[in-house]
Amino acid sequence: MDDLYREQIIDRYKNPRHRGSLAPNDISYQDDNPLCGDHIQIDLRVNSEGIITEAAFDGQGCSISQASADLLIETVIGKSLDEAKDISKDDILDLLGIELGPVRLKCALLSLKVLKAGVYGLGAGEASDELVE
Amino acid sequence: MDDLYREQIIDRYKNPRHRGSLAPNDISYQDDNPLCGDHIQIDLRVNSEGIITEAAFDGQGCSISQASADLLIETVIGKSLDEAKDISKDDILDLLGIELGPVRLKCALLSLKVLKAGVYGLGAGEASDELVE
Amino acid sequence: MPEPENAVQIDVKKIIQDFPVLDQEVHPGKKLIYLDSAATSQKPVQVTGAMTDYYHRANANIHRGIHALAETATDMYEGAREKVAFLINAATPSEIIYTRNTTESINLVASSWGRAGLKPGDLVILTEMEHHSNLVPWQMLAETIGIRLEFIPVSQDGLLDLQAYQLLLEEDPKLVAFMHMSNVLGTINPAQKIIQLAHQAGALTLVDGAQAVPHFPVDVQDLDADFYAFSSHKMLGPTGIGILYGKKHLLEAMPPYMGGGDMIKRVKLRSFAPNDLPHKFEAGTPAIAEAVGLGAAVDYLSAVGMHNVAAYEHHLTKYALDRLAEVPGVWVFGPEANQKGGVASFTFEGVHPHDVSQILDAEGIAVRAGHHCAMPLHEKFKINATSRASFYIYNTTAEIDRLIDGLYSVKKIFG
Amino acid sequence: MPEPENAVQIDVKKIIQDFPVLDQEVHPGKKLIYLDSAATSQKPVQVTGAMTDYYHRANANIHRGIHALAETATDMYEGAREKVAFLINAATPSEIIYTRNTTESINLVASSWGRAGLKPGDLVILTEMEHHSNLVPWQMLAETIGIRLEFIPVSQDGLLDLQAYQLLLEEDPKLVAFMHMSNVLGTINPAQKIIQLAHQAGALTLVDGAQAVPHFPVDVQDLDADFYAFSSHKMLGPTGIGILYGKKHLLEAMPPYMGGGDMIKRVKLRSFAPNDLPHKFEAGTPAIAEAVGLGAAVDYLSAVGMHNVAAYEHHLTKYALDRLAEVPGVWVFGPEANQKGGVASFTFEGVHPHDVSQILDAEGIAVRAGHHCAMPLHEKFKINATSRASFYIYNTTAEIDRLIDGLYSVKKIFG
Numbered sequence A, B: 001m002d003d004l005y006r007e008q009i010i011d012r013y014k015n016p017r018h019r020g021s022l023a024p025n026d027i028s029y030q031d032d033n034p035l036c037g038d039h040i041q042i043d044l045r046v047n048s049e050g051i052i053t054e055a056a057f058d059g060q061g062c063s064i065s066q067a068s069a070d071l072l073i074e075t076v077i078g079k080s081l082d083e084a085k086d087i088s089k090d091d092i093l094d095l096l097g098i099e100l101g102p103v104r105l106k107c108a109l110l111s112l113k114v115l116k117a118g119v120y121g122l123g124a125g126e127a128s129d130e131l132v133e
Numbered sequence C, D: 001m002p003e004p005e006n007a008v009q010i011d012v013k014k015i016i017q018d019f020p021v022l023d024q025e026v027h028p029g030k031k032l033i034y035l036d037s038a039a040t041s042q043k044p045v046q047v048t049g050a051m052t053d054y055y056h057r058a059n060a061n062i063h064r065g066i067h068a069l070a071e072t073a074t075d076m077y078e079g080a081r082e083k084v085a086f087l088i089n090a091a092t093p094s095e096i097i098y099t100r101n102t103t104e105s106i107n108l109v110a111s112s113w114g115r116a117g118l119k120p121g122d123l124v125i126l127t128e129m130e131h132h133s134n135l136v137p138w139q140m141l142a143e144t145i146g147i148r149l150e151f152i153p154v155s156q157d158g159l160l161d162l163q164a165y166q167l168l169l170e171e172d173p174k175l176v177a178f179m180h181m182s183n184v185l186g187t188i189n190p191a192q193k194i195i196q197l198a199h200q201a202g203a204l205t206l207v208d209g210a211q212a213v214p215h216f217p218v219d220v221q222d223l224d225a226d227f228y229a230f231s232s233h234k235m236l237g238p239t240g241i242g243i244l245y246g247k248k249h250l251l252e253a254m255p256p257y258m259g260g261g262d263m264i265k266r267v268k269l270r271s272f273a274p275n276d277l278p279h280k281f282e283a284g285t286p287a288i289a290e291a292v293g294l295g296a297a298v299d300y301l302s303a304v305g306m307h308n309v310a311a312y313e314h315h316l317t318k319y320a321l322d323r324l325a326e327v328p329g330v331w332v333f334g335p336e337a338n339q340k341g342g343v344a345s346f347t348f349e350g351v352h353p354h355d356v357s358q359i360l361d362a363e364g365i366a367v368r369a370g371h372h373c374a375m376p377l378h379e380k381f382k383i384n385a386t387s388r389a390s391f392y393i394y395n396t397t398a399e400i401d402r403l404i405d406g407l408y409s410v411k412k413i414f415g
C-alpha cells in the first residue's frame, strides 16, 4: 500500500468529514459485509429537482470501508440522483487512489452499494453486489 | 509378460485338462467377476475322510482366469478340505508363475475364491474378496 | 496410404514434445503408445508447470485472505474459471461450478436440483448408452424419492433412436440427461436437436460432456443446454477437478449441495444464508492448484484450436477404423467415422479383451479392456467387455499401425 | 530470550529449504513471512515433485486398467492410502476414504449416515467453536429431516464446558461432532474424553481433525473415534483431496454417497450394486495425482516425526504468546500455550483486523483476518473478526519477532 495514499485513508478514517445521520431524511439505507462486519448507513436529503443537498454516513469497520464512505459522501453532495446512479467502482478506486485486492474491494465498495440501493429505493437486505460491478 | 509362462497359460487356456462338471457332486459353487464377466463354476467330490477325490471347473473368461482354474483343480485333487482352505493367493501366483497387476490378479484369484466359498459352504453370492487376501 | 498428418493444422511432433510421459519405454525396448485418453488424457508440461509454479510461488487459501499470496491465489483460481467459461461460451463465469469430476457434477444436479424439484413419479429420460455416472445418480434418486426412469434405445449401429425419444417426450418428462459423445461407441449425439425437442416438451436438459469438451468445440449457449458436465483430467488438465455449467437462473434457484466454508454468507449456530454463485456450490477449500492447471490446459487447447483438435482426431479415427477393418476377427462397435469421435471399441473373436490388452501392453501399447463404465450398453450388445483404443492430439497414424501389428500378434498367439 | 530452536529435534533451516515459496519477496525488499498455515500449509518440493513425477511418468486412470501405466497409477494411488492409514493408525486402509476436503468428509457422513440413520427429533451435539464445515451440514440436515442440534458451550478462556456436555449427553444424542483443535482459539480439545463420554451415552462421534492431523500425532484407534475428517492441503499436501476415516462396520452399513463409476460392482439400467470399501464412497475418477502428493506429504511429516512437529510448534506458540502479550492493545483469544496448538488469534484495540492484516502484508507478513469460518464463535465473543497468525514447521521465532515489529508499526500508524 502506497504510503501517500495510506495517509489520506488513515486521515479520513480517524477524522471523517461526513460522519453522522440526518433526521428527517429522504433516503436512508444500511447494509453490512458479513465477512468482516463492516457496517455502513447512508442518509440523504434530496430537493424537488432530485439533487442531493445533504448527505451523511455512519458505521463501523476497517479504514478502507469508512474512508471510502466519507469520500463518497463528499462526492455525492450536489449531485442528482441520476448522477449518483452513475458512480462506478472505478470512481471509488480513483477517490481512494490505491490498488485493492478482491477482499478489500468489497470493503471499499460497501458504501457505494448502500448508496445505490438507497437511491434505487430497494428494500432492506435487497442490496446486491451487482449494483457495484 | 514372460513368454515362457505365457505359453503355459495359453496352453492351459486352449487345452484345459479339468474342464467339465461333476454330477452328482458334494460341493458346487460358482461366481463371476462383474468387471470383465469372467465366470467360474467348480464341482468337487469329497470322500468320507474329507479328501477331494474328483474336481472339475467350467466357465468362461480370459486366459488367466481359465488357466488358473485349470491349474487349481489339478492341485486340489487329492487334498483334504482343510488343505484346500489353506491355499493362498501366493500359491496361485506360483502356479501361474507370472507377476500380475491388480486387475489381472482378480482374474487369477476368481477360481480360488469360488473353491473356498464352496469348501466353507457359503451361500450363493456370499463369496468375498477377503477369502483370497 | 495414410493421409499425411499435415493435412490438418496441427503440429503433432511439436505437441508430442510437450508430453514427457510419452517419452518412455514401459517394457524394455517397448516405447509407450498411449491409446487410453478416453479414460484419462496425458498432461503437457505447460499444465504440470503451471501447478508447480502455483505451489512454489503463490500457494495460499483463497477468497478471504488479504495478504499478497491469498490475493494472487484468488486471482489465479478465478482467472481459470473465466477461461473455462470462455472455452464453452458460458454467459458468465459464475455459471461455472468447480466440482471433483463429471461424476460429481451430475450428482450435484441430481441431489440439489433433483431433490428440490422432482416428485414421486416424475420422469427423467436417459439413454441406454450412458456412462454409470449418468445412470447411478438417477437410480439413487429413483430409490429415495421415487422418480421414474426411461431410456432412449441405442440401435445396433450405435445411434440413439430419436423416434423412440419423441414418444418418450410425450410422457411429460422433467429432465433429459444424455451424453454428448459416447466413451464406448464414439457416437457424437445430436445434442442440439435432443435439447430442442426436450425444451419443446417442457423438460430441462443435462449433458454429460466428459468426452466432448476435450475433443471438439462446445458452445453451451448455442446448444441451449441447461446443465453441462465435464472433467479436467480428460482434457489435458489435472485430476481432482471437474466442471458443472448451469444456467444462472437454474443454479440460483437450487438449494446448496454441500455445507461448509465459502458457500455461506452468514452462519449462526442454527442457521445459515447461502453465498452467491458460483460459491454457493463450492464448500470448503477447493481444488485451487487444480483450477490453475485446468486453466493452463484450456490455454493449451485454445492455442491448438478446438476445431483443429476435432479435425486431427477425425483423421486418426478414420485411419484407425479403416485399418481395424483389415484384421480378421476384429469387430468395431459404433457408427462410422463421420458420426463418431476418437474412440474404437472392439472385440476380437475368441480372445477375451483382457488378453488383448495384456498382449498389447507387452508391446508397449496401452488400450483399455472392460465395460468402460457402461455395463448396460455392453449388456445390450450381449458382451461382457470390449477393448478400447482412444485417441488424442498426441497420437499418430504410425502408432495406429503399431496397434494393428499388435493385434496380428494377438491373433498369432491365440490363433 | 527465545529458547534456542534446536531445543527440539527438528532442523528448521533444512526444512525451510524444501519450501521454495518461502524464498520470495512479496513486496520490494519484503521477504515473505508466511503465518497463515491454519488456512493452508505450504508444500515442500518433495510433494510437488511427486505429483509432477506422477504426471510425467505414470499418469493413467486407475483400477480398471491392465496396461502398465494404469497398474503403476493404481499402485501409487492405493499406496498413498496405506500411508495415510498408517499415519493415523487406521485398522485397515479400506477405512480411509478419499474426499475433496474436510468439508466433504463431514458432508459425506451427514448425508449418507445421517439421512439413513437419523430421524426427526434425533439429537446431534456440536460445539460453539465449530468451523462452518462442521455446522452447516448438520443445519442442512436439521432443515431436511428435522434433527435437533445442541451445542457444547465455550468458556471465556476458549475451553469446552464439559459439565454442560454431560448434561447434554443425558438427552440421548445420536452423534457428537466436534473439532479436535480449534482453528481460531487453538484449543486442543480432550478428544479421547469427549468420545468416551459420548460412547457411554450411546452416541457415535465425528472428529473434525483438520487442524489436528497436520500438527500432532493422531491415533484414531486409541481415540476410538467413529469418524475422523481432515484435509491434505493443511498438512503439506496438495489441494483437491481430503480424508474421511470411518470404522469399517459403520462405513459398510452406510448407503453410498455419490453414484457413478468405480463405486459400483454391477450396474443395470434401473439398479446397481455398490462396490466394497473404500471404493463405495469414491465415485468417478478420483484425485489420483493428489493422492500421490498426499502420500509424499505423509512421508515428509513422518520423516520429521509428528512428535517433533508438535514439540516445535509448541515452542513457537509459547514464544509467540509471550511476545504478543508485550504489545499494548493486543488481545489474544483462547487458552494458554499448554492447551493450545500453533494458532494465535487476536484483536488490536482501535484497529480493524483488515487493517492489521494489510499493514502486516506491506511488511511481507501473511496473517489472516476475518471470522476464519467460525462466525458463531466470533459472535459469542462479540466481535466480527480477528487477526490470526498460525505456525508450522517452516516458521521461526525470528519471524515472530518480525510480526511483533509489524504490530508496533500498526500501532504507530493508527495510534
Ligand SMILES: Cc1ncc(COP(=O)(O)O)c(C=O)c1O
Binding pocket: C261, C283, C284, C285, C286, D038, D039, D101, D102, D103, D104, D131, D133, D134, D179, D181, D182, D183, D208, D210, D211, D231, D242, D373
Ligand atoms: C477446524 C477446521 N475444520 C474444517 C476446515 C475446513 O477444511 P477444508 O476447507 O479443507 O474443507 C478447516 C479449515 O479451514 C478447519 O480449520
Ligand SMILES: Cc1ncc(COP(=O)(O)O)c(C=O)c1O
Binding pocket: C038, C039, C101, C102, C103, C104, C131, C133, C134, C179, C181, C182, C183, C208, C210, C211, C231, C242, C373, D261, D283, D284, D285, D286
Ligand atoms: C462419457 C463419460 N461420462 C462420464 C465419465 C466420468 O468422468 P469422471 O470419472 O471424470 O467423473 C466418463 C469418464 O470416465 C465418460 O467417458
